[in-house]
Amino acid sequence: MSDNFDVKLDTKSYLPDPSVKEDSWMGDYEKAYDESVKDPEAHWEKVAEELEWFEKWDRVREWEHPYAKWFVNAKMNITCNCLDRHVFNGRKNKVALIWVGDDGEEQVITYRQLYREVMRFANGLKSLGVGRGDRVCIYMPLVPEQIIAMLACARIGAVHSVVFGGFGSNALRSRIKDAQAKIVVTADASLRRGKRLDLKSIVDEAVVGSSSVEKIVVLRRMKPQMELFSEIEVDFYEIMEGVEKECEPEVMDAEDPLFILYTSGTTGPAKGIVHACGGYMVGTYYTTKNMFDLKEGDVMWCTADPGWITGHSYIVYGPLAMGATILISETTPDYPDPGVWWDMIEEFDVTVFYTAPTAIRMFMKLGEEWPNKYNLGSLRVLGSVGEPLNPEAFEWYYRVIGKEKCPILDTWWQTETGMHMLTTAVGEPMKPGFAGRPVPGIVADVVDENGEPVPPGTGGFLVIKEPWPSMMRTVYNNDERYRQYWNSINNYYAAGDLAVKDEDGYIMILGRSDDVLIVAGHNIGSAEVESALVSHEVVAEAAVIGKPDPLKGDSIKAFIILRMGYEPAEKLKLDLLYHVRMNLGPIAMPSEIEFVDSLPKTRSGKIMRRVLKAQELGMDPGDVSTLEE
Structure with missing residues (x-):
């Protein structure tokens, strides 16, 4: 994207009942945000002091671009905050986990x-x-x-x-x-x-x-x-x-690695994102408490899986650090019938519900009669994660599930960020289609390719300008890839997303600026799917693109050049789908396969996926002067 582009913005908004804001942990968002950016170190130190450490830090932050250290020389163990402090401070018999299996089996664990x-x-x-x-x-x-x-x-x-x-x-x-x-x-x-x-x-x-x-x-x-x-x-x-x-x-140092989580890369293999013990604990604790406004009596259900960052941060570490009760379930949203999730919300009095736009759109398609069979009155806060929540899905979620009384958090963040970066704090005006404003302590903006802020209503690149505690520390075995995040746009963290900001500072995510596909809320690298296809004996070259899908966000279409001696056939398509399924799993299977004689490439041999996408969607492919043919 070389030129900025204008985006027509809808100005519709919803204001929750004033009592929501009055009763929230954060209270006034503007005040909390202004204080946090005036003195970010004091902001994060105050949060960290709510948690238990073996030894306190010498300094809150050390920042030598692009590397940050948080809570320098502090000693801790995240499990002491997730377990010991509750067991020894009066919560030992409180329910930590409720589990419901695919067959309806239940377990309750204190x-x-x-x-x-x-x-x-x-x-x-x-x-x-x-x-x-x-x-x-x-x-x-x-x-x-x-x-x-x-x-x-x-x-x-x-x-x-x-x-x-x-x-x-x-x-x-x-x-x-x-x-x-x-x-x-x-x-x-x-x-x-x-x-x-x-x-x-x-x-x-x-x-x-x-x-x-x-x-x-x-x-x-x-x-x-x-x-x-x-x-x-x-x-x-x-x-x-x-x-x-x-x-x-x-006894862990705050900067010791806590986990590696692999996320799809735009090129080559998946990237091992490394998160550190101390900063990650502080970031996930802060956002769980303040964004979800989690209270002592809440039952939180995040429908993600710990195989993704959402499950790490908002099933395991954030809610357990808060001493919350978490519901986890193996069930799929429409089995044995499309009422199974709503039945569980009623059964377990779920108060905070965090799911993906894909699931919300599926429920919209199935009709209001399913949720309307159940009493969803326990719900207090609704969240959405994984991809932008489109305005139609927002309206349905707000009206049918939240009964027009629950604040909705459309959260934007990444495996790399570890915690929420943009959302609408509970009690603040909600704008359908917008993720919201930066979380206190986060300095986000929409800029052009030189890092200059673009005017409201103009599309640009989403960047984070300052470090934050739960940021990744490196890409495992590939620190050069880590540095690229911070070196591509004016020394800011470049998220790889296109966005637009309105007059009030609310940010709308427009989609990826790179070759990551978001299928049903799961990030899938085009490179991983392509290499799976090329590993089949009949495939000479492959390119995949994401096509807008009303349910999944993206569906995958693959363009295949066959090796000499092989002819296109429907049976071959099925073989290739099975091959991808066995290599990467069902979420990475293309919805369409088209056999082609050539692929658009630059003179250096890079496949131009945006040209394929533009042709597929009937759009102008833009500047094609670098194409080989």
Whole structure:
């Protein structure tokens, strides 16, 4: 994008009941924001002082572009804030986790019980030789054991790398190998729509050639239990037998890595985003408390999976640091019927509900009669995450689910940012289509390619101008890629998103400026899909684009050049879809495949996906002077 472009902005807004603002943790957003940017270090220090540390910091922040250190020389362990301080301060019998399985099975786990299980599993990992700094890959369904494994790693200073249980063996293998994971924690299977999906065999394939893996820990859910044959396979609960009940927390430096989470890159393999213990804890705690306005009696349901950053920040670390009750569920929104989620909200008195626009649009399509069968009166705050919430979906969510009384948080943030960056604070005017304004402590703007702010109503690049505590510290094994985020536009953090700002400072996200596809809220790199296609013996070259989809946000279309001797055929399309599914998982499967003779390329050989996209959508492809043909 070389020139700015004007965007027609709708000025519609909704104002919640004034009592929402009066009762909120934040109170007046403008006042909180102005104070935070006047003295950001004092702002974040005040937040950090609400949490427990073994040793306080010497300085709040050290900033040497593009590297930041937060809470310098402070010592801590995030699990002490998620578990110990609740267990020993009167919340030990409070419910921490409610879990509902795909088959309706339920588990309720108190803070005391969660604390005990985490201690035992942490000691179990130690018995396998896992220690500070070792990487542990967690590839599991959404079950309580997934969260126990994450917290157990954090307890002993091991670095967890959670891989979404919907990814295929190649995607899992590349993440295991990049992180050099010592242990893989998995389950025999996940359940989805009443069907068993085998995970263990995917792990078996993925660890072939992964020399770093010493043990595979298997949660055996299914009856009869599968046999563990290999000498490297051990049972999840058996490693917890006969170990000490207590596990002293590893004393971590605030800047020590807490986890690696892989996110799709615009080119090449997925990027391992590294988050640090201290700043990440402060950022997720602050936003959970102040953006969701989380109170003692709340039940929070974030429908994401811990395989994504949303699950890390707003299922596990943020809400547990707050001492909240969390609902997690393996269920899909329309199985066994489209009332299953609304039934759970009524059953468990969910007060804070955080989901994706894809789910909201699916419910819109199914009709209001489903949610209207249930009492949703417990809901207090609604959130949206993963992609922009379009105005039509906002209106439906506000009216049908929130009954025109719940504030809606359309949150913009990324794996790289660790926490919410833009949203509308509870009690502030809400504008359909706009993510909102920067969270206090965050300096965001919309700029041109030289970093100059563009006028309201003019599209540009979204940037963050100042460091923040929960920012990523590097890209694992690829620090050069980390520096690119901060070096492409005037030394600001460039998010890779196009945006526009209105007169009041509300920011609307217009979409990606790069080649990341957002399918049903999941970031998928075009490069990963293309390399999966090219790995098939019949494919010479492949390019994929995202096409607007009313339900998913993007659907994937692939353009394929076949090798000599192969002819286009419908059977071949099915083979290629299956190939992508086996390599990357069902979320990365193209919705369309078109066989072509050539692809638009620059003279240096780079495929011009924007030209393909423009042709596909009947738009002007823009400047094509760099094209080879």
